Amino acid sequence: MSAFRNILFDLGGIFLNIDYQKTEQAFIDLGIHDFGQLFSQQFSNHLFEELETGKILPHDFYEAFRKQTNTSLSNETIQHAWNAMLLDFPEERLVWLERIAQQYPVYLFSNTNIIHYQCFISIFEQNFPQKPFNNYFRKAYYSHELGLRKPYPESYVKIMELENLDPKETLFIDDTPKNIEGAQQAGLQTILLNNGRTVLDLGI
Numbered sequence: 137m138s139a140f141r142n143i144l145f146d147l148g149g150i151f152l153n154i155d156y157q158k159t160e161q162a163f164i165d166l167g168i169h170d171f172g173q174l175f176s177q178q179f180s181n182h183l184f185e186e187l188e189t190g191k192i193l194p195h196d197f198y199e200a201f202r203k204q205t206n207t208s209l210s211n212e213t214i215q216h217a218w219n220a221m222l223l224d225f226p227e228e229r230l231v232w233l234e235r236i237a238q239q240y241p242v243y244l245f246s247n248t249n250i251i252h253y254q255c256f257i258s259i260f261e262q263n264f265p266q267k268p269f270n271n272y273f274r275k276a277y278y279s280h281e282l283g284l285r286k287p288y289p290e291s292y293v294k295i296m297e298l299e300n301l302d303p304k305e306t307l308f309i310d311d312t313p314k315n316i317e318g319a320q321q322a323g324l325q326t327i328l329l330n331n332g333r334t335v336l337d338l339g340i
Contacts, residue, residue, distance in 0.1 A: 287318030
């Protein structure tokens with residue numbers, strides 16, 4: 137790896153523990169047995185892509201989800217199952233992040249949506265009220281606000297342009313192979329952090 141000057145982090149699986157199985161199981165319990173074909177860590181169908189790029193609002197998402205799954209679930213029931221994957225923020229990773237932020241400009245880029253965003257920000261505030269989560273970064277980019285999502289290379293290019301960063305000097309850290317591939321296509325250096333490894337295992 138060449139020398140890098142900036143770090144762009146993913147959120148889920150990096151600082152926020154995620155368990156996709158919890159959401160899939162929650163929908164199975166509600167009678168939706170093919171949820172894994174609609175959304176997973178590796179795949180999002182058109183409806184979920186629209187939600188994650190801010191093209192539809194939660195109310196429209198819930199309505200479209202009911203039609204797509206042929207159910208009559210309430211908005212609140214869908215929301216609860218959809219948020220089931222969002223777990224906790226391990227404190228030691230935040231301590232690590234604060235240390236790294238003293239050495240490098242750090243940024244965040246997360247594929248998310250307004251429903252998840254409101255939930256994980258609430259989880260964070262309940263556990264770490266002393267500092268807003270977004271303040272850990274020079275800038276936090278969320279796909280539903282940016283209008284672009286990973287793994288599409290143009291999403292990384294857009295952030296590089298907005299922050300005036302050189303992709304060759306920017307390290308991107310994510311836990312999903314597809315997202316790593318997209319970042320590489322955009323010219324960023326990358327680290328795939330999976331198989332139980334965390335930021336604490338990085339030699340940075």
